[in-house]
Every structure is written in C-alpha cells, then in structure tokens.
Amino acid sequence: MTTTWKVGPLAEASGLTVRTLHHWDGIGLLSPSRRTAGGHREYTEDDLVRLYQVLALRRLGLSLESIAVCLDTGVDPARLVRDHLAAVEASLAALGSLQQRLAQLGDALDTGQAPSTGMLWDALRAIGGTGPEGERTLRRHLDDEQMQVLESRAAALGPAMHYLLEIEWPELYRRAERLRVDGTPPTDRRVRQLVARMDELSTLFSGGDAGIGTGVRAAWYEDPAAMSGDPAAAASADEWRALADYLDLARGSTEKTEKGARS
Structure with a gap:
C-alpha cells in the first residue's frame, strides 16, 4: 500500500x-x-x-515564480545538489580572487597611488559579469557607476543568479518567441505577463534603475553575440531584434494601460 x-x-x-x-x-x-x-x-x-x-x-533565494519555472523545465535533485555545490565552490573561488584584487587596490590607496583602470576592471570581473566583448558593448550604454551597480547586484544574488540567468530568463524568452512566431499580438495578456516577469528580474539586477535596464536591453539589441558570449548568436541577431521589438511593444501597451487606469 x-x-x-x-x-x-x-x-x-x-x-x-x-x-x-x-x-x-x-x-x-x-x-x-x-x-x-x-x-x-x-x-x-x-x-x-x-x-x-x-x-x-x-x-537559494528564488521566488516562487522562478521555482515553478525551474521545476516545470525539469530540475532533478541530483542536478540541484551538483549545481548548488558548483555555485558554492565558484563563489569561494570568486571571493578568493576578489580578496586578492581588493588587497591590491588597498595597497595602492595606502601608498597614495591612484589604482589603475586595469586593477579596477579586474576587481569588477572578479564579482561576475560578461566577457570582455560584452563588457565593451555594455560600456557604450552604461556609465561607470551603472556598471558597478550591475556587477554588485549580480554578485549579491549568489547562487540564485545561476537559476535566474540560465533557467528562468531563457525560458521566459522561449515562451515569448513562441507567441511571437505564432502571431500573438504583443498586447495579449500572456505576452504582457511575460514582459512583467522579465522586468521584475531586470530590477533584481539593476536595483530599480530604469536607465540600467534600458542600457542593458540596448546592448543586447546592438550585439547579442557579444552579450551572450556565444559567437553563434550572431546568426540569429535579426530574430533576437525582432523579439526585442515585440517585447517593447508589449511593454509600451502595458504602460499605456496603466496610465489610462490612473487618469
């Protein structure tokens, strides 16, 4: 029984x-x-x-919505433990690297020397972020202060960042792309709900700074291959931009609806 x-x-x-x-x-x-x-x-x-x-x-700090997406896309306990362990080990390694770089920065400041640009970027890379090409693309749309906010927020998410970036966010985009290809209007409630969740995740990384969110979207629109670190993404750049335009239309329709409700 x-x-x-x-x-x-x-x-x-x-x-x-x-x-x-x-x-x-x-x-x-x-x-x-x-x-x-x-x-x-x-x-x-x-x-x-x-x-x-x-x-x-x-x-791991995931929201109930994120957890639902993870489970619905097939996260088994063994993978969960492995991923958690890998994230902890990566965090320890990153902290060790960050410790060394911060010590170098501290030594430079103690001796009255201005830290070099290279030292500053080494410290930023030590707490996570895109590769050099993606970094250069981002810097065309974000200033130094915004870059620091983005890096710090991502590091603060810890292991949850892995699931948000590698599981939930891609799944949201896959769902949106299916709706776009099927000819669903961007004003459709399903599309607007996906955009709302994407913007919630964006806020986690941007700290609610609308300028950062806009800049990151612009960087992805400009060069998805550099931002993703996958050269193959260049072949689908037009599809990505079509999806980005589709999502912006959905975002605009939501804002229009909210303004109408307040008036």
Missing part, C-alpha cells in the same frame, strides 16, 4: 504551515496527487520529492 501524508502532518514535518501548503496548492506549485473521498489532500512520495526541490530552490 502506498504511503500518503495529510496536509497537517506534512506541514509539521517540513517546518511549513498548513496555510503555506494550501497556498502552494492553489498556485499550482505543489499540489497533492490524491484526494480522499471527503476531498482532503493526500501527498504521495512523488509529492515529497517535489517539496524537497521547492524548499531547496527557495533556500
């Missing part, structure tokens, strides 16, 4: 509240596989596996 758990015991065992499990069921994040004749929730072992994944991704 298959073992199942009712919502109360499961909430107690997992350190969650019954209300939280009810909410996760309501939004489709974690729904019980079974119901009793009286309509009570019953969770199976498969549901417990998904619960583990939800909790693990949540501890």
Whole structure:
C-alpha cells in the first residue's frame, strides 16, 4: 500500500504551515496527487520529492515564480545538489580572487597611488559579469557607476543568479518567441505577463534603475553575440531584434494601460 501524508502532518514535518501548503496548492506549485473521498489532500512520495526541490530552490533565494519555472523545465535533485555545490565552490573561488584584487587596490590607496583602470576592471570581473566583448558593448550604454551597480547586484544574488540567468530568463524568452512566431499580438495578456516577469528580474539586477535596464536591453539589441558570449548568436541577431521589438511593444501597451487606469 502506498504511503500518503495529510496536509497537517506534512506541514509539521517540513517546518511549513498548513496555510503555506494550501497556498502552494492553489498556485499550482505543489499540489497533492490524491484526494480522499471527503476531498482532503493526500501527498504521495512523488509529492515529497517535489517539496524537497521547492524548499531547496527557495533556500537559494528564488521566488516562487522562478521555482515553478525551474521545476516545470525539469530540475532533478541530483542536478540541484551538483549545481548548488558548483555555485558554492565558484563563489569561494570568486571571493578568493576578489580578496586578492581588493588587497591590491588597498595597497595602492595606502601608498597614495591612484589604482589603475586595469586593477579596477579586474576587481569588477572578479564579482561576475560578461566577457570582455560584452563588457565593451555594455560600456557604450552604461556609465561607470551603472556598471558597478550591475556587477554588485549580480554578485549579491549568489547562487540564485545561476537559476535566474540560465533557467528562468531563457525560458521566459522561449515562451515569448513562441507567441511571437505564432502571431500573438504583443498586447495579449500572456505576452504582457511575460514582459512583467522579465522586468521584475531586470530590477533584481539593476536595483530599480530604469536607465540600467534600458542600457542593458540596448546592448543586447546592438550585439547579442557579444552579450551572450556565444559567437553563434550572431546568426540569429535579426530574430533576437525582432523579439526585442515585440517585447517593447508589449511593454509600451502595458504602460499605456496603466496610465489610462490612473487618469
């Protein structure tokens, strides 16, 4: 006989509240596989596996929306542990590199010397960011202060940055591209919802600075190959720009609707 758990015991065992499990069921994040004749929730072992994944991704700092995308695109526990370990090891290595570069900057300042441009960029690269080509492209659209904000915000996200950049963000763009190719108008609610989530993620990296968000989009529009670090992206640059224009139309329609609601 298959073992199942009712919502109360499961909430107690997992350190969650019954209300939280009810909410996760309501939004489709974690729904019980079974119901009793009286309509009570019953969770199976498969549901417990998904619960583990939800909790693990949540501890990486992901939002419930991000977690849903990760699970729906197939994140298994073994990969989750490997990715988390890799992210921790990468963070430790980056911190060691950053420590060395900051020590060099500190020595230069202690002796009254102005740090060189190379030293400053080495410090910025040590906390993550695009490659040299992407960096040059970004600098055509962002000033030094905006670049520093972008780098610092990305570093502050820690392991969550991996999932946001490599899982959720690409999936959002894939969904938007499917809608564009299918001829869905950019004013469609589904497109506007995707744009809203993209802009939420953009805010995580920009700190809410609209100028940074606009600059990053312009850099991607100008040279997607350099920004992605993938030379093959140059072949699809026209498709990328068509999608970017499509998303900007959706963004504009949302802003127009919001202005109309306020007037």
